[in-house]
Amino acid sequence: MASRIEPSRMGKEITLSPVELGSQMAKKVKINLASGNPDPKVMPINEIKDAYNQVIQEYGFKSLIYPGAGGQEDLIYNVNKFFLPMLGLNKKDDDMTVITSGAQHAMELVSKYFLEYDPIGVENPTFVETFNALKLRSSINFPFDVMNDGIDTASLRTVLEITRIKLLYVIPNCHNPAGVNMSLEKRKEIAELAHEYDFVIIEDDPYRPIAGEVPPPIKSFDSYGNVIYLGSFSKILAPGLRVGFALGEKKTMEKVSLLEQLDFSTSTINQYVVSRLLKTGVVKSLSEKMSSHYRKKMNVMIDALNEEGLTSFNRPSCGFFLLLDLHKDSWSVFKKAIERGLSFVPAKPFFLKGGENMARLSVTNVEEDKIREGISILKESVN
Amino acid sequence: MASRIEPSRMGKEITLSPVELGSQMAKKVKINLASGNPDPKVMPINEIKDAYNQVIQEYGFKSLIYPGAGGQEDLIYNVNKFFLPMLGLNKKDDDMTVITSGAQHAMELVSKYFLEYDPIGVENPTFVETFNALKLRSSINFPFDVMNDGIDTASLRTVLEITRIKLLYVIPNCHNPAGVNMSLEKRKEIAELAHEYDFVIIEDDPYRPIAGEVPPPIKSFDSYGNVIYLGSFSKILAPGLRVGFALGEKKTMEKVSLLEQLDFSTSTINQYVVSRLLKTGVVKSLSEKMSSHYRKKMNVMIDALNEEGLTSFNRPSCGFFLLLDLHKDSWSVFKKAIERGLSFVPAKPFFLKGGENMARLSVTNVEEDKIREGISILKESVN
Numbered sequence: 001m002a003s004r005i006e007p008s009r010m011g012k013e014i015t016l017s018p019v020e021l022g023s024q025m026a027k028k029v030k031i032n033l034a035s036g037n038p039d040p041k042v043m044p045i046n047e048i049k050d051a052y053n054q055v056i057q058e059y060g061f062k063s064l065i066y067p068g069a070g071g072q073e074d075l076i077y078n079v080n081k082f083f084l085p086m087l088g089l090n091k092k093d094d095d096m097t098v099i100t101s102g103a104q105h106a107m108e109l110v111s112k113y114f115l116e117y118d119p120i121g122v123e124n125p126t127f128v129e130t131f132n133a134l135k136l137r138s139s140i141n142f143p144f145d146v147m148n149d150g151i152d153t154a155s156l157r158t159v160l161e162i163t164r165i166k167l168l169y170v171i172p173n174c175h176n177p178a179g180v181n182m183s184l185e186k187r188k189e190i191a192e193l194a195h196e197y198d199f200v201i202i203e204d205d206p207y208r209p210i211a212g213e214v215p216p217p218i219k220s221f222d223s224y225g226n227v228i229y230l231g232s233f234s235k236i237l238a239p240g241l242r243v244g245f246a247l248g249e250k251k252t253m254e255k256v257s258l259l260e261q262l263d264f265s266t267s268t269i270n271q272y273v274v275s276r277l278l279k280t281g282v283v284k285s286l287s288e289k290m291s292s293h294y295r296k297k298m299n300v301m302i303d304a305l306n307e308e309g310l311t312s313f314n315r316p317s318c319g320f321f322l323l324l325d326l327h328k329d330s331w332s333v334f335k336k337a338i339e340r341g342l343s344f345v346p347a348k349p350f351f352l353k354g355g356e357n358m359a360r361l362s363v364t365n366v367e368e369d370k371i372r373e374g375i376s377i378l379k380e381s382v383n
Numbered sequence: 384m385a386s387r388i389e390p391s392r393m394g395k396e397i398t399l400s401p402v403e404l405g406s407q408m409a410k411k412v413k414i415n416l417a418s419g420n421p422d423p424k425v426m427p428i429n430e431i432k433d434a435y436n437q438v439i440q441e442y443g444f445k446s447l448i449y450p451g452a453g454g455q456e457d458l459i460y461n462v463n464k465f466f467l468p469m470l471g472l473n474k475k476d477d478d479m480t481v482i483t484s485g486a487q488h489a490m491e492l493v494s495k496y497f498l499e500y501d502p503i504g505v506e507n508p509t510f511v512e513t514f515n516a517l518k519l520r521s522s523i524n525f526p527f528d529v530m531n532d533g534i535d536t537a538s539l540r541t542v543l544e545i546t547r548i549k550l551l552y553v554i555p556n557c558h559n560p561a562g563v564n565m566s567l568e569k570r571k572e573i574a575e576l577a578h579e580y581d582f583v584i585i586e587d588d589p590y591r592p593i594a595g596e597v598p599p600p601i602k603s604f605d606s607y608g609n610v611i612y613l614g615s616f617s618k619i620l621a622p623g624l625r626v627g628f629a630l631g632e633k634k635t636m637e638k639v640s641l642l643e644q645l646d647f648s649t650s651t652i653n654q655y656v657v658s659r660l661l662k663t664g665v666v667k668s669l670s671e672k673m674s675s676h677y678r679k680k681m682n683v684m685i686d687a688l689n690e691e692g693l694t695s696f697n698r699p700s701c702g703f704f705l706l707l708d709l710h711k712d713s714w715s716v717f718k719k720a721i722e723r724g725l726s727f728v729p730a731k732p733f734f735l736k737g738g739e740n741m742a743r744l745s746v747t748n749v750e751e752d753k754i755r756e757g758i759s760i761l762k763e764s765v766n
Contacts, residue, residue, distance in 0.1 A: 001608040002583045003634035005549060008499035008520070014641045020452065040444035048447065052435040061423035064431065064621035069403065101484065101648030108646045116391035133645045137391070166388060200385045225384040238447035240651030251386035258397045262516045263491045265484030265648035268623030 010136045017129050018349035026343035026365075031374040033344040035365035036176070036320065038210075038235050042293050047282050048238060048273065055272040067268040070257035071099025071245070075275040079231075079245055082278045086287060087208050087231060088216040089247065094225070096253035101242040101266045103206045103232040108133045110202060110228055110246060111167075113256050118166040121159065121199075123151050125323070125350035125358070126169065127176040130204060134169055143352035146175060148314050150182025153189050160197045167200045173214045174207035174319020177350050177360035181317060184215040191218050194226035206232035206244070209283070211318035212291035225249030233274050235320075236286055241270045291318065297363040297371065298322065304375035310382070322361045323347060326382055330359045336381040342374050393519045400512050401732035409726035409748075414757040416727040418748035419559070419703065421593075421618050425676050430665050431621060431656065438655040450651040453640035454482025454628070458658040462614075462628055465661045469670060470591050470614060471599040472630065477608070479636035484625040484649045486589045486615040491516045493585060493611055493629060494550075496639050501549040504542065504582075506534050508706070508733035508741070509552065510559040513587060517552055526735035529558060531697050533565025536572050543580045550583045556597045557590035557702020560733050560743035564700060567598040574601050577609035589615035589627070592666070594701040595674035608632030616657050618703075619669055624653045674701065680746040680754065681705065687758035693765070706730060707742045709765055716742065719764040725757050 019036060026034040055063050070076075076097050084091050091097070100106040107130045115137035122131060124143035135141060142159050145152040151170055159165070168190065172182040194201045203218045208231070219229040228248035233241060243266065246256060260266070277283050298316055305311065305324065312325035326333050330346035337344065347358035359378075363371060402419060409417040438446050453459075459480050467474050474480070483489040490513045498520035505514060507526035518524060525542050528535040534553055542548070551573065555565040577584045586601045591614070602612040611631035616624060626649065629639060643649070660666050681699055688694065688707065695708035709716050713729035720727065730741035742761075749757060 002632050005583055007496050011496040011638055017644050037448045043444050045443055049439045056432045060428055061426050064623035065420045066622040105646040105648045113390050113394040200388055239449045240447035242648055242650045249385050255394055261400050263488040265488045265625055267625045267650045267653055270650055
């Protein structure tokens with residue numbers, strides 16, 4: 001039997017993501033504060049439908065052949081022209097954009113390119129699903145706490161002075177699960193550290209298009225080609241399209257794009273669809289609408305938490321998530337909450353150290369009045 | 384600079400596929416015998432367009448959220464119900480279907496699961512692009528010649544008697560690039576060898592839906608769970624959808640599906656589209672039409688080759704490709720052909736040993752009269 005044949009280290013170590021587990025439980029309850037999907041209410045479904053029709057009409061079979069590695073030319077052009085400026089990115093001549101099946105696939109490609117059991121650094125907490133692609137290919141993972149203004153750079157410096165890391169993974173905006181933004185100063189600081197200590201920064205920034213005002217990307221402070229920026233259309237358009245990109249120094253990205261030959265997984269027609277939605281201005285027009293929509297819902301949650309006296313959290317200014325300290329084991333609270341019809345994600349798995357009492361709460365798949373009801377159930381479940 | 388930081392073995396060894404190179408050259412000439420894309424003439428473009436509209440109409444945002452690992456339930460159901468029987472596969476209770484972004488992505492997942500610098504076996508020649516996912520994770524590759532009736536099982540036995548392989552990769556139908564089908568006897572034989580010598584067979588079978596009459600899959604002779612079958616919708620529907628699947632023993636496939644968490648690359652909406660085209664019978668109705676279409680074109684090519692006295696090839700009974708021995712270095716012939724407006728793929732890169740004089744000729748992206756003209760140019764270029 002094939003199952004008796006020894007798998008690779010990766011094959012041995014892969015496990016079901018706790019986020020998947022939380023999502024599966026969430027389907028069975030009335031109030032879902034567990035979701036990582038965008039709010040269906042603001043998903044541009046009709047615009048996407050029209051784009052499919054227009055793309056097939058205009059390009060016919062060309063939109064349905066093999067995608068080729070690196071991405072479809074038209075989409076690369078429109079990402080560079082319309083999307084990068086929206087994200088505060090100024091593409092340099094020796095930068096290159098590689099289209100991927102979402103930022104998750106970009107993580108997989110970049111880690112495949114760099115890592116072979118190397119030491120890396122990571123925020124504590126971090127988004128466990130994307131981090132998996134790194135973790136399964138690393139030797140040591142150094143965790144650095146996420147503070148109100150982002151990663152603890154003092155601890156990072158301490159580690160860099162005594163050992164080498166090959167790569168640092170950060171989520172600068174609307175952090176998942178911590179909710180915070182990295183400060184401007186820290187962005188500049190880690191860009192300089194990467195140059196000084198010769199490591200790669202993976203800047204994973206899927207929330208930027210729906211974040212409103214945030215500091216410029218770390219990539220914009222990188223003069224030496226150490227930062228690889230990962231972007232996505234999953235939050236602003238739809239995750240089901242599976243389209244994102246990586247932007248970095250050309251020499252490196254040319255190799256990363258060749259690794260796409262191993263999966264050729266980014267749908268050609270979906271690339272044309274996203275390209276059209278960029279060109280026609282749909283993406284840009286959605287950006288403002290989305291950021292105020294999610295901010296409004298987040299404020300409802302923050303008010304509800306304060307009213308219930310659940311006040312141990314870093315106030316998010318954007319995105320889907322808030323990380324709450326329950327001052328009690330979050331699994332035991334989770335079990336009680338599920339019985340009462342509420343789902344959230346117990347956040348321990350997002351932490352390399354600590355986090356037993358932490359809960360990730362999401363505002364995306366829940367109406368405003370249900371947010372209040374959910375937080376009220378949460379309060380009961382803590383007691 | 385990130386480019387100064389040492390990449391992984393995979394990062395170091397990845398190169399541009401020779402097939403990509405041939406395709407790029409092919410765009411510039413009038414007769415393209417290099418393509419691996421299906422014939423646009425028979426691609427069901429309108430059916431696909433209608434399916435996008437119907438899926439968005441019926442499922443709305445559900446078709447546009449994250450896909451989850453392992454594939455969308457509705458598609459798994461319809462693959463099992465409608466597609467597997469078309470392919471001669473009888474799904475057992477302890478089998479499991481995992482949806483992937485095409486068979487290429489399935490190769491990537493399966494090799495990621497099993498391989499960590501292990502010895503493997505492979506047909507000589509083989510499809511170099513899919514094989515890359517294995518090659519970059521293997522130690523030794525044992526090449527076994529492809530004969531008129533498929534892999535040289537006598538050589539395989541000789542190797543198995545003296546050493547161990549972890550995995551054997553074969554393309555049983557309409558072989559790319561060799562054009563041949565593996566005989567019924569050899570299918571049974573290698574299924575038994577896999578059990579006896581404890582290795583995994585990857586049965587890569589993307590051409591089966593357009594092949595017409597061929598022997599049953601190797602998987603159907605596997606009583607012990609050693610065979611993993613890879614299927615695709617790329618040839619019968621469209622490669623740009625990026626939807627395929629892997630079928631194997633549940634214990635193994637559960638793990639393989641977890642590895643999809645590393646890329647989450649299979650578009651949700653495209654999965655719904657394929658599911659609908661299965662359910663409404665479009666896939667089934669296309670199967671017969673496609674096989675006779677390609678057989679007709681292949682016969683035109685075979686006749687043209689015979690007329691020109693280019694007779695050193697194994698007569699393909701299905702698929703896109705014919706492998707011709709030019710009795711002359713195929714790169715030098717290629718250069719002359721390109722000047723005369725003809726592109727094909729010099730097939731050396733498909734071979735682990737030999738193959739210098741071999742040319743892969745494709746019938747997909749060329750009209751019947753252009754096939755004759757192309758073969759005539761080829762003859763001139765050989766002289």
